[in-house]
Structures are given as structure tokens and as C-alpha cells.
Amino acid sequence: MTGNRLDHKRVVITGAASGIGRAAAQLMAGEGARVLIADLDADAAAAAAADIGGGAVGVAVDVLDEASITAMIGCAVDTFGGLDVLCNHVGGSDPRKDLDLLRLDLHEWDRAMALNARSTVVASRLALPHMIAAGSGSIINTVSVAGLAGDTLQCAYGAAKAAVIRLTQYIATQYGRKGVRCNAVAPGAVMTPALRDNVPADVIDDIRRHNALDLIGTPEDIGWAMVYLASDESRYMTGQTLVLDGGLTAQSPIAASRRALLGD
């Protein structure tokens, strides 16, 4: 599917060589955007850019390294002549070390905060001057339903995503008058390599049982929301977290058991 919803938009997406980020890059390029596909895996970023075409460019970045983020933003500005959209998409934590609070590896707490929250702060601070100078821009942060409520494991991941949700509001508040918008997307379970590699199949089935929709999301389900937030169609929206979770967080926690009791 191709259109022109993002004509003339210059976009950076971190973690765009795989999963949701790659789908967003593909959909945005299909809508006319020039996309910098930034990823730790340089070969995969180059391959994704070649595959997507439409002026997409692959570049290596490690969002844990400030100098590397600086080079990434510099590359976008040099290559495209400016920057209209920044997607702070990389995130996650190591589920073997990010457990409940008593068993949490504190090094993993620091790494999760750096990977999810500090990286978003650093990249946004570098992108903002370009957006402010242009009088417009859109920052899109990928968070998670894990940042909206407590869970049994991965407390560092949830806390880091919650920090990004609030940071999204602060950026929106502080730079709205300069024409810069900032929103977040909060996916529920989405079938990507990250989910497939870290979450057993029976747990994924259980998540679907707890969704209002009888679905697990696809990368494109989140990518289309990112297209909307990147486009001027969302010009009146800022500081918001758009939840795309099949209805997991919209319904009562006991709805799944009630459905089972009713044989639904």
C-alpha cells in the first residue's frame, strides 16, 4: 500500500532493522517519508533499507552510547537536510535478570533505564533543536502496556516504560509552543522476534485469552499508529499514549475468566 501522507517528512527510527520498527519504516516509506533505519545490527539496517527502498538509509547506532546517538542524528540531518520525526523505538530488558524486585539484578535495572529511558532523553535532546528551528516536529516514543500497570516480573522494564510515558508529557508540555509534538505508542503483545524468543507459546496464548480481541498484534498494527503520529493528521494530538493492545487494558481483569465461565 502506498500513499503520500508523509511526503517531505524526514524520519529517524531506532531499532528499525526488525519487528515493529522495521514495519513502521516500511509503512512510512510507503507514505513518502525518507527514513533513516538506525540499528545496532548495521548489516540488518543496510539490508532493511535496501529492501524498503524509497530513499531509506541504513545506519549503525547503539542507543546505549551517547556519541553513537549524536552520530545518528548528525547522519539524518546531513543526509536529509533536516529532521521532522524521531521514533525512539529501541527498548526492552533481559527477562532472565529483570525479575520481581527481590530477585532483580540491579545492573539490569540500570541497563533497562538506559536502554528505554536515557536513550529517549539523549536522542530527543539532539533532535529538538532541529525541530524547533523548523517550527515543527513529531517525537514518537515506543513504550508498552508494561508501563501502565504492575506485573509479576520485569519490574525494571515496566518502570522504565512508565518513565518514558511521563517524559512524553514533559516534552509535549515544554516544546508544544515551539511546534513540536510528542506522543507514545504502547503495544500489548506483538508477534516479533523479541516476543517469539522471550515468551513461551503457551504464555502468548494466555495473553490472547486476556485480550478483548481474539488476536495477537502484528508489527504493522503498531506501525500504522506510528504513521498517524508522524503525519500532520495528528496535529492536534500531543502528550498522549496510544494503547494498541487488543483491548487487554480496556477490560476488567476478570473478563477472561467470565468469558471462560460463560463458554464464550
Ligand SMILES: NC(=O)c1ccc[n+]([C@@H]2O[C@H](COP(=O)([O-])OP(=O)(O)OC[C@H]3O[C@@H](n4cnc5c(N)ncnc54)[C@H](O)[C@@H]3O)[C@@H](O)[C@H]2O)c1
Ligand atoms: N514485541 C512486543 O510484543 C512489544 C510489546 C510492547 C512493547 N514493545 C517495544 O517495542 C520495541 C522493540 O520491539 P520489537 O518488537 O520491534 O523488537 P525486535 O527485537 O524485533 O527489534 C529490536 C531491534 O532493536 C535493535 N537493538 C537492540 N538493542 C539496540 C541498541 N542498543 N541500539 C540500537 N538498536 C538496538 C535490535 O538489533 C533489533 O533490530 C521496544 O521498545 C519494546 O519494548 C514490543
